[in-house]
Amino acid sequence: xxxxxxxxxxxxxxxxxxxxxxxxxxxxxxxxxxxxxxxxxxxxxxxxxxxxxxxxxxxxxxxxxxxxxxxxxxxxxxxxxxxxxxxxxxxxxxxxxxxxxxxxxxxxxxxxxxxxxxxxxxxxxxxxxxxxxxxxxxxxxxxxxxxxxxxxxxxxxxxxxxxxxxxxxxxxxxxxxxxxxxxxxxxxxxxxxxxxxxxxxxxxxxxxxxxxxxxxxxxxxxxxxxxxxxxxxxxxxxxxxxxxxxxxxxxxxxxxxxxxxxxxxxxxxxxxxxxxxxxxxxxxxxxxxxxxxxxxxxxxxxxxxxxxxxxxxxxxxxxxxxxxxxxxxxxxxxxxxxxxxxxxxxxxxxxxxxxxxxxxxxxxxxxxxxxxxxxxxxxxxxxxxxxxxxxxxxxxxxxxxxxxxxxxxxxxxxxxxxxxxxx
Amino acid sequence: xxxxxxxxxxxxxxxxxxxxxxxxxxxxxxxxxxxxxxxxxxxxxxxxxxxxxxxxxxxxxxxxxxxxxxxxxxxxxxxxxxxxxxxxxxxxxxxxxxxxxxxxxxxxxxxxxxxxxxxxxxxxxxxxxxxxxxxxxxxxxxxxxxxxxxxxxxxxxxxxxxxxxxxxxxxxxxxxxxxxxxxxxxxxxxxxxxxxxxxxxxxxxxxxxxxxxxxx
Numbered sequence: 356x357x358x359x360x361x362x363x364x365x366x367x368x369x370x371x372x373x374x375x376x377x378x379x380x381x382x383x384x385x386x387x388x389x390x391x392x393x394x395x396x397x398x399x400x401x402x403x404x405x406x407x408x409x410x411x412x413x414x415x416x417x418x419x420x421x422x423x424x425x426x427x428x429x430x431x432x433x434x435x436x437x438x439x440x441x442x443x444x445x446x447x448x449x450x451x452x453x454x455x456x457x458x459x460x461x462x463x464x465x466x467x468x469x470x471x472x473x474x475x476x477x478x479x480x481x482x483x484x485x486x487x488x489x490x491x492x493x494x495x496x497x498x499x500x501x502x503x504x505x506x507x508x509x510x511x512x513x514x515x516x517x518x519x520x521x522x523x524x525x526x527x528x529x530x531x532x533x534x535x536x537x538x539x540x541x542x543x544x545x546x547x548x549x550x551x552x553x554x555x556x557x558x559x560x561x562x563x564x565x566x567x568x569x570x571x572x573x574x575x576x577x578x579x580x581x582x583x584x585x586x587x588x589x590x591x592x593x594x595x596x597x598x599x600x601x602x603x604x605x606x607x608x609x610x611x612x613x614x615x616x617x618x619x620x621x622x623x624x625x626x627x628x629x630x631x632x633x634x635x636x637x638x639x640x641x642x643x644x645x646x647x648x649x650x651x652x653x654x655x656x657x658x659x660x661x662x663x664x665x666x667x668x669x670x671x672x673x674x675x676x677x678x679x680x681x682x683x684x685x686x687x688x689x690x691x692x693x694x695x696x697x698x699x700x701x702x703x704x705x706x707x708x709x710x711x712x713x714x715x716x717x718x719x720x721x722x723x724x725x726x727x728x729x730x731x732x733x734x735x736x737x738x739x740x741x742x743x744x745x746x747x748x749x750x751x752x753x754x755x756x757x758x759x760x761x762x763x764x765x766x767x768x769x770x771x772x773x774x775x776x777x778x
Numbered sequence: 779x780x781x782x783x784x785x786x787x788x789x790x791x792x793x794x795x796x797x798x799x800x801x802x803x804x805x806x807x808x809x810x811x812x813x814x815x816x817x818x819x820x821x822x823x824x825x826x827x828x829x830x831x832x833x834x835x836x837x838x839x840x841x842x843x844x845x846x847x848x849x850x851x852x853x854x855x856x857x858x859x860x861x862x863x864x865x866x867x868x869x870x871x872x873x874x875x876x877x878x879x880x881x882x883x884x885x886x887x888x889x890x891x892x893x894x895x896x897x898x899x900x901x902x903x904x905x906x907x908x909x910x911x912x913x914x915x916x917x918x919x920x921x922x923x924x925x926x927x928x929x930x931x932x933x934x935x936x937x938x939x940x941x942x943x944x945x946x947x948x949x950x951x952x953x954x955x956x957x958x959x960x961x962x963x964x965x966x967x968x969x970x971x972x973x974x975x976x977x978x979x980x981x982x983x984x985x986x987x988x989x990x991x992x993x994x
Contacts, residue, residue: 588862593787593789593862594789596793596885596886596888596889597787597789597790597792597793600790600793600794600796600889601793601796602889603797603888603889603891603894604793604797604800604891607800607801607891607892608800613800615800
């Protein structure tokens with residue numbers, strides 16, 4: 356029951372906010388509308404063309420303000436996109452989104468303003484009427500005439516004669532309780548219809564983004580497969596061929612009765628052990644068992660301890676993430692620390708991992724010589740980058756993540772990675 | 779024989795040198811890049827070269843090109859090309875320019891020392907050698923073209939493509955040499971190939987046929 360009351364109060368609150376806020380933006384819309392109309396008229400005479408950008412920017416600003424305020428109570432109304440307003444009336448009339456925005460401006464600056472005004476007035480009158488008995492004695496109008504627009508000369512001399520105002524206030528309250536939500540709904544509907552991008556647009560953008568990130572995912576996958584192939588080919592396969600040769604030679608030596616045979620067999624065994632060592636390393640690089648046994652923090656701890664440069668790990672409780680995200684984080688740290696050990700000549704390194712809501716943030720810093728150029732781009736192009744860093748960007752981009760890197764020559768290097776975690 | 783090794787994988791290079799020396803061959807050089815190979819070729823004048831298909835800098839087809847260049851410089855040189863994986867395209871390309879004295883084997887065949895040495899002897903004598911794995915792959919891709927052959931003929935064809943002469947084929951299949959000869963004649967007839975007894979020409983003919991019928 357209390358929840359019902361609470362939501363009831365909340366929705367009343369939001370209705371009031373919408374209506375009252377609508378008055379404010381209604382006034383702004385009216386002003387902006389006038390500005391646009393004037394500028395538009397002047398634009399017909401070439402003189403006014405220069406005013407167009409400012410006028411249109413004003414209109415866009417008011418619309419954005421409305422978007423922001425409505426978004427707070429109605430998330431379906433989207434926050435302003437970062438698109439700049441059109442710079443000329445011709446452009447504005449050609450762009451469907453801009454047209455709709457101007458349409459909203461005209462609507463809200465006139466009808467919206469009126470409706471909001473009526474709504475606000477209604478609320479004020481309700482308050483006035485309901486509390487009339489409390490302050491009627493303060494009225495200094497002649498004969499304490501109740502300032503009632505509907506009925507002339509209702510005189511309230513004492514409490515009983517002041518009470519009907521309360522009744523009227525209750526009637527008004529009932530009317531307002533019906534009318535105000537309607538006004539609020541009208542404003543929200545106007546915003547959703549005219550200020551939101553058309554339903555297809557967001558999806559189209561999203562499809563483009565997803566296509567690009569899927570391509571990046573496929574590329575990252577292919578790159579990983581090529582890497583594995585190369586590592587296996589150069590490492591394990593080559594060693595096994597050598598073992599085969601050594602065993603063949605040992606066999607011939609045995610057939611000849613040569614004492615060398617034992618030596619060859621020893622070498623063959625050493626080669627097998629090398630191959631196994633290599634394979635273990637390769638497997639660890641692909642998907643370390645420790646990741647699904649003990650989680651990301653423990654796996655990173657292992658990487659940090661193995662790093663040739665003294666390295667510290669700071670993690671807060673990050674919980675579990677999808678396996679591919681965890682593998683990507685592991686891979687990024689492994690690659691970054693490998694670079695630190697190989698190129699940076701650093702004395703200290705630091706790895707930090709935290710989770711904020713649905714996002715993982717990973718930071719890897721070292722105090723080395725820097726110079727591993729890169730700019731803050733989400734998997735975009737950056738020249739003069741090693742294949743390791745490229746791999747990091749690709750894998751992160753494939754998961755809709757962001758890589759930010761700063762590595763000025765001589766200065767410290769810092770890699771920051773954000774990855775979405777959780778559905 | 780005086781043998782020159784060109785192999786970028788250090789382990790295998792050492793293994794090959796060890797193997798050949800243990801069999802009383804003279805290893806006149808063991809290098810890792812095509813440039814070093816050609817330089818050593820001019821300097822040491824070997825009888826036979828063992829060359830890896832993939833070498834620095836691009837690890838694509840340096841070996842094949844180095845082999846072609848080596849043949850140009852020393853026409854009588856026998857070359858054994860080694861490859862880590864089956865690449866029929868390289869095989870056909872290599873042997874297109876005349877397979878006499880050329881061989882193409884998978885690296886792991888080297889472990890079968892007796893067969894490897896035999897292959898070296900064969901190419902030194904002017905024959906040609908194709909890895910059975912490569913031949914099998916060439917064949918599987920052209921099942922349709924070869925379905926006119928009987929099973930026996932297909933086996934003989936495979937061994938022919940590997941570079942064995944009639945006598946060796948007969949020994950391998952445990953039949954008479956005459957039977958092999960008959961099979962060979964039928965094969966050439968069914969595949970519309972000009973009959974010939976020279977091993978290298980036969981290998982070339984088969985490969986040419988296989989290449990021509992690719993994709994059918």
